[in-house]
Amino acid sequence: MSTEPYAIEMRDVWFSYERRPVIEGVTFALKQGDFLGIIGPNGGGKTTLLRLMLGILKPQKGLIRILGELPHDAKHRVGYVPQYTNINVTFPISVMEITLMGRLAHCRIGRWYSRQDRQKAEEVLRQVGMWHERHTPIGKLSGGQRQRVFIARALATDPEILFLDEPTSSVDPDFETDLFDFLRELNRKVTIVVVTHDIGAISRNVKSVACVNHSLIFHEEGEITAQMIDMAYECPVDLIAHGMPHRVLSSHEEE
Amino acid sequence: MVCLTVYCHLMRKSEMWEALQFEFMRNALAAGILVSIACGVIGSLVVVNRIVFISGGIAHAAYGGIGLAFYTGIPPTLGAAIFSVGGSLLMGMVSLKTKHRADTFIGVLWAIGMALGVILVDLTPGYNADLMSYLFGSILAVPGSDLWFMVPMDMAIVLVILLFYKEFIAMSYDEEFAFVVGMPIRALYLALLCMIGLSVVMIIRVVGLILVIALLTIPPYIAEKYTTSLARMMVLSSLLGILFALAGLWLSFKFNLTSGATIILVAGAAFLLSQAADGLRRRSSPLKEGS
Structure with missing residues (x-):
C-alpha cells in the first residue's frame, strides 16, 4: 500500500432527499490515477453521488474524503464538468470568461484575475482546441464546442481529480470518441471520474467501473480487459442478483 | 395643483431650455440619470439571475416601510430602506432554504408589506396627499437632498460590482460550479438582494414602487440581446435607462403627463420595438438561433 491518500474514499455514506433515500450505505475507495466510470439506471443516484463527492450535497451519515480532505476543502484540487443540460445559453458571456471561472478556486476574493490566471486559461483553451474561439459568446457554439469549453474551465483549476457528469449527452458521436481519447491522455496525470449512462463508452475506456443504484458496486481492475467489459454489462445483472430495485431490467423488457 | 400651474407656465414657452431653468427639472434629470445607472447595473444581475419576482416583492414590501415612516415620523426614504433591505434578506434566506415554495413566500411578503403600509397610513393622523407619489413616483418633486443620497448609492453599487x-x-x-470552486454563494446572493433593496428605494422616487420592475428589467432585457458580456450589458442598459428617462421626462413635460408612467411607457415601446426587430431578423434568416 502506498502512503498517498485515496483519490476518493467513501465509508457507509447515506443520503436522502426529504424522506426519499437515494444513496444507501455506499463504501468504496478509488486510488489516485484511476479512471472511474460511474454507471447505473436513471434515478439510481449517479449525479447525487457526484454531488456528494464535490461537497455540493452533504451526507446524512458516513464519511467522504477527497484526496484525504473533506470534499469542500479539496476545492482547489478538483475540476468539475457539470451536466450540459443545466447551462444557460442566452447568458452574455465569452468562452474566455467561462474558462477563467476555473481559476476562482485559486483566486482571492475581490481581486481581478491575474496574469497567471489568464495564462492558465490560454493553456487549457489551447489544450481543448478552443483558443481561437476565446472571444465567442457561449451561446454561439455547438454542443461539442461548449462541452470543450466546460472541460477547459474544469482544467483551469489544475485539478488532481476531474469529475464529469454525462459529458457525452446531446453531443455528436465524433465528439464522444475525441473526448474519451482526450480523457485517456489526460489520465496520465489526473484521476478521472465520469458519470454516464453510456455503458459502451465506459467499457472501452475506463480502468474501473462503479454501478450505482442506491447502493454501489465497485469493480476495480488494473487494466481494461475483456472481463472488465463483461462486468460493465453485467452490472445491471448483478443488481438483480442482489435483489435491488432494478429499473434497468424493466426498461429492457419494455424495449 | 402647484405643479400644474408650473406646467401650464412651462407649456407656453414649451422649450426644454426654459424647463431647465427650474431647479425641480434639473433635479429630475439628475435623478433620472442616477437611477438609470443603478437600474442598469443591478437590473442586469436581476435579469440574468431570474429574480425579477423577488425584486417585485422587495419593492412592494418597501411600502410597509413608507407607511411606518408616516406613522412614526421618520424620513420615508429611511423607512423604505429598512423594509426593502429587511424584506430582501428575509426573502433571500427563505429562497435559499426552501427553493420550491420560495415564490409563494415572496408573494405573501409582497402583499403583507403593501397592506401594512396602507393600514399604518390609515392610523396616521391627518391626510398625506403625498402617498400616491410613492406608488407612481414623483421625479418632478425630487429634492436636492435626495440627490445627495443617490450619488453615494450609485457609487457604492458600482464599487461593489x-x-x-x-x-x-x-x-x-x-451557481453550482461557483460553489464547487469555493465562491461564497449565499453571501453573494444576499449581497445582491440587499443592493436590489437599496436600488428599489431610489427607483421608487422616480417611477414609484408599482413600476419598479419595469425599470429594473426592460433596459437589461434589451441590452442582453446586443451584448456579449455582463459588463457591457450593464453599461448598455444604464445608457438605455438614461435614454428612456430623459425621453419620458421630456414627453411628460411636453404633454403634461405623469412622468413615472411616461418613462415606463417609453421603455415599454422600446421593448416592443426590439422584440419586433428580433422577429423580423429571425424570419429573414433561415437558421434558428441557439438551441
Whole structure:
C-alpha cells in the first residue's frame, strides 16, 4: 500500500432527499490515477453521488474524503464538468470568461484575475482546441464546442481529480470518441471520474467501473480487459442478483 | 395643483431650455440619470439571475416601510430602506432554504408589506396627499437632498460590482460550479438582494414602487440581446435607462403627463420595438438561433 491518500474514499455514506433515500450505505475507495466510470439506471443516484463527492450535497451519515480532505476543502484540487443540460445559453458571456471561472478556486476574493490566471486559461483553451474561439459568446457554439469549453474551465483549476457528469449527452458521436481519447491522455496525470449512462463508452475506456443504484458496486481492475467489459454489462445483472430495485431490467423488457 | 400651474407656465414657452431653468427639472434629470445607472447595473444581475419576482416583492414590501415612516415620523426614504433591505434578506434566506415554495413566500411578503403600509397610513393622523407619489413616483418633486443620497448609492453599487465582478458573474452564470470552486454563494446572493433593496428605494422616487420592475428589467432585457458580456450589458442598459428617462421626462413635460408612467411607457415601446426587430431578423434568416 502506498502512503498517498485515496483519490476518493467513501465509508457507509447515506443520503436522502426529504424522506426519499437515494444513496444507501455506499463504501468504496478509488486510488489516485484511476479512471472511474460511474454507471447505473436513471434515478439510481449517479449525479447525487457526484454531488456528494464535490461537497455540493452533504451526507446524512458516513464519511467522504477527497484526496484525504473533506470534499469542500479539496476545492482547489478538483475540476468539475457539470451536466450540459443545466447551462444557460442566452447568458452574455465569452468562452474566455467561462474558462477563467476555473481559476476562482485559486483566486482571492475581490481581486481581478491575474496574469497567471489568464495564462492558465490560454493553456487549457489551447489544450481543448478552443483558443481561437476565446472571444465567442457561449451561446454561439455547438454542443461539442461548449462541452470543450466546460472541460477547459474544469482544467483551469489544475485539478488532481476531474469529475464529469454525462459529458457525452446531446453531443455528436465524433465528439464522444475525441473526448474519451482526450480523457485517456489526460489520465496520465489526473484521476478521472465520469458519470454516464453510456455503458459502451465506459467499457472501452475506463480502468474501473462503479454501478450505482442506491447502493454501489465497485469493480476495480488494473487494466481494461475483456472481463472488465463483461462486468460493465453485467452490472445491471448483478443488481438483480442482489435483489435491488432494478429499473434497468424493466426498461429492457419494455424495449 | 402647484405643479400644474408650473406646467401650464412651462407649456407656453414649451422649450426644454426654459424647463431647465427650474431647479425641480434639473433635479429630475439628475435623478433620472442616477437611477438609470443603478437600474442598469443591478437590473442586469436581476435579469440574468431570474429574480425579477423577488425584486417585485422587495419593492412592494418597501411600502410597509413608507407607511411606518408616516406613522412614526421618520424620513420615508429611511423607512423604505429598512423594509426593502429587511424584506430582501428575509426573502433571500427563505429562497435559499426552501427553493420550491420560495415564490409563494415572496408573494405573501409582497402583499403583507403593501397592506401594512396602507393600514399604518390609515392610523396616521391627518391626510398625506403625498402617498400616491410613492406608488407612481414623483421625479418632478425630487429634492436636492435626495440627490445627495443617490450619488453615494450609485457609487457604492458600482464599487461593489467592480470589486466582486468575477464572483457575481460566476454565481450568476453557474451557481453550482461557483460553489464547487469555493465562491461564497449565499453571501453573494444576499449581497445582491440587499443592493436590489437599496436600488428599489431610489427607483421608487422616480417611477414609484408599482413600476419598479419595469425599470429594473426592460433596459437589461434589451441590452442582453446586443451584448456579449455582463459588463457591457450593464453599461448598455444604464445608457438605455438614461435614454428612456430623459425621453419620458421630456414627453411628460411636453404633454403634461405623469412622468413615472411616461418613462415606463417609453421603455415599454422600446421593448416592443426590439422584440419586433428580433422577429423580423429571425424570419429573414433561415437558421434558428441557439438551441
